[in-house]
Amino acid sequence: MATIIKSYEPTFWDKLYIPALVKGLMVTIKHFFRRKVTIQYPDEYHIPPEGYRGLHRLNKFPEGRIKCVACEMCSAACPADCIHIIPGPSPWDEGNERYPVRFDIDLLRCIFCGFCEMACPEEAIELTEIYDFSDYTREDLIIDKDGLLEVFELTKDQKYYSRKNDSQEPQK
Amino acid sequence: MDFLSFFIICVKVLLVFAGTLLAVLIMVYAERRVSAFMQGRLGPNRVGPQGLLQPIADGIKFLMKEDIIPDGVNKPIYLLAPVIMLIPALMTFAVIPFGSTITLFDRDIILQVADVNIGILYILALTSIGVYGIVLAGWASNSKYTLIGGLRSSAQLISYELALGLSVVSIILMSGSLRLNDIVADQQGHLLSWYVFKQPLAFLIFLIATYAETNRLPFDLAEAEQELVGGYHTEYSSMKFAMFFMSEYANMITAAALTVTLFFGGWDVPLLDEKSLGIWGAMLSVASFILKMGFFLFLFIWIRWTFPRFRYDQLMKLGWKVLLPLSLINIFITGGYLTLAALK
Numbered sequence: 030m031a032t033i034i035k036s037y038e039p040t041f042w043d044k045l046y047i048p049a050l051v052k053g054l055m056v057t058i059k060h061f062f063r064r065k066v067t068i069q070y071p072d073e074y075h076i077p078p079e080g081y082r083g084l085h086r087l088n089k090f091p092e093g094r095i096k097c098v099a100c101e102m103c104s105a106a107c108p109a110d111c112i113h114i115i116p117g118p119s120p121w122d123e124g125n126e127r128y129p130v131r132f133d134i135d136l137l138r139c140i141f142c143g144f145c146e147m148a149c150p151e152e153a154i155e156l157t158e159i160y161d162f163s164d165y166t167r168e169d170l171i172i173d174k175d176g177l178l179e180v181f182e183l184t185k186d187q188k189y190y191s192r193k194n195d196s197q198e199p200q201k
Numbered sequence: 202m203d204f205l206s207f208f209i210i211c212v213k214v215l216l217v218f219a220g221t222l223l224a225v226l227i228m229v230y231a232e233r234r235v236s237a238f239m240q241g242r243l244g245p246n247r248v249g250p251q252g253l254l255q256p257i258a259d260g261i262k263f264l265m266k267e268d269i270i271p272d273g274v275n276k277p278i279y280l281l282a283p284v285i286m287l288i289p290a291l292m293t294f295a296v297i298p299f300g301s302t303i304t305l306f307d308r309d310i311i312l313q314v315a316d317v318n319i320g321i322l323y324i325l326a327l328t329s330i331g332v333y334g335i336v337l338a339g340w341a342s343n344s345k346y347t348l349i350g351g352l353r354s355s356a357q358l359i360s361y362e363l364a365l366g367l368s369v370v371s372i373i374l375m376s377g378s379l380r381l382n383d384i385v386a387d388q389q390g391h392l393l394s395w396y397v398f399k400q401p402l403a404f405l406i407f408l409i410a411t412y413a414e415t416n417r418l419p420f421d422l423a424e425a426e427q428e429l430v431g432g433y434h435t436e437y438s439s440m441k442f443a444m445f446f447m448s449e450y451a452n453m454i455t456a457a458a459l460t461v462t463l464f465f466g467g468w469d470v471p472l473l474d475e476k477s478l479g480i481w482g483a484m485l486s487v488a489s490f491i492l493k494m495g496f497f498l499f500l501f502i503w504i505r506w507t508f509p510r511f512r513y514d515q516l517m518k519l520g521w522k523v524l525l526p527l528s529l530i531n532i533f534i535t536g537g538y539l540t541l542a543a544l545k
Contacts, residue, residue, distance in 0.1 A: 050507075050508070053507045053508065054507050057239050057506055058503065060241060061235070063241060064241075065238070067243040
């Protein structure tokens with residue numbers, strides 16, 4: 030069924046345009062006094078929502094063993110082919126026998142899809158909330174096992190950025 | 202002329218010149234800050250407290266930049282154009298009374314650089330000279346964008362100068378003088394003696410025309426970034442660009458000051474006799490003038506971030522088919538009323 034669109038016949042009041050102009054000015058002045066959305070980055074940090082896929086980390090058990098068993102499921106699942114694992118025998122007596130001797134992630138190749146996290150049977154690899162990890166060289170952006178474990182220490186409590194915000198000097 | 206009056210004039214000239222330049226700096230800062238606020242941002246707030254030193258940083262940047270003169274420009278005119286635009290822009294403020302009289306060293310000093318008896322004509326003439334800067338810059342740059350920008354701007358200024366001048370004519374009819382001091386004196390007393398209330402239509406036409414005259418949105422076709430890169434100053438860099446920039450802002454300041462003088466009683470504080478309060482009255486009058494002017498400068502920015510740009514034909518239609526007849530009608534009504542009032 031066809032709809033009949035009635036054309037709007039502007040009244041004299043409309044044709045003056047001045048009321049409409051004033052209405053427009055009122056909109057902008059309302060925005061003038063609104064709260065500003067700017068986050069002044071190095072002074073304050075944006076806290077990403079839960080489930081944000083940032084920098085990776087390798088999880089540890091409370092007693093200090095690495096959860097990873099070097100099954101290479103993550104590197105198999107990785108569409109960007111950025112995870113490189115060299116497995117070896119675990120140095121600890123209890124727990125799993127396998128463990129990663131090397132665990133490198135090329136952050137420049139990574140697309141932060143989170144497939145590794147989903148593929149992992151041991152919940153060893155996880156994406157954290159960290160988003161500011163830029164660096165100057167390509168080499169520095171290949172994160173190794175020690176680096177990934179360090180990220181675990183930083184993000185254990187899921188409060189990486191709120192902690193950073195609290196330690197900032199109060200705003201002028 | 203004795204030494205003292207010469208000295209007083211020098212001080213006034215310096216004061217107004219420095220004041221205009223300071224106002225330009227504040228305006229550049231305010232433009233960025235207010236536009237940011239209206240868009241939910243913070244704007245420049247790093248240089249100095251609240252970013253107040255930002256315009257100085259900008260100025261230093263402009264001075265340090267490479268001064269490029271493109272190939273194929275008409276060099277003398279290319280170099281002259283920013284000067285032609287800046288000097289009249291800074292000169293126009295001279296005739297605007299920014300306060301009542303102060304009595305110092307046993308003499309009355311009017312707070313105005315030059316008490317010209319054809320003040321309005323002086324302003325209209327000088328702003329028209331400023332247009333040559335735009336046109337010459339557009340032509341001498343040897344670039345299609347600047348040429349179109351210059352052409353548009355000249356066409357726009359010619360069409361809106363008519364409406365501007367005619368809306369001022371009704372004010373002149375009311376006051377019977379071209380002297381800005383007389384016009385201000387005519388608006389003294391209670392609030393309703395301001396010309397906005399007596400001539401609301403003329404005020405509206407004048408306001409719209411000033412936006413076109415100062416090349417501000419919604420009439421900034423001369424420098425429509427989306428079509429013309431930068432308009433008439435596309436090929437300019439460094440301090441020469443800054444001179445165009447400064448003169449645009451200086452024109453805005455003069456336009457705001459003129460609006461206040463013609464329609465909002467100038468330095469008049471409503472319901473107050475400034476002259477009876479001596480020096481404090483003069484201070485108060487200057488403060489009131491700056492306050493009113495500040496509002497109109499804010500309005501410039503406010504309108505810029507509210508309304509979209511006119512299309513070229515819409516601009517011409519508004520200028521010639523709406524504002525011009527309206528201002529003519531307004532003159533007839535004003536003239537008729539004044540004649541009838543005189544006959545009684």
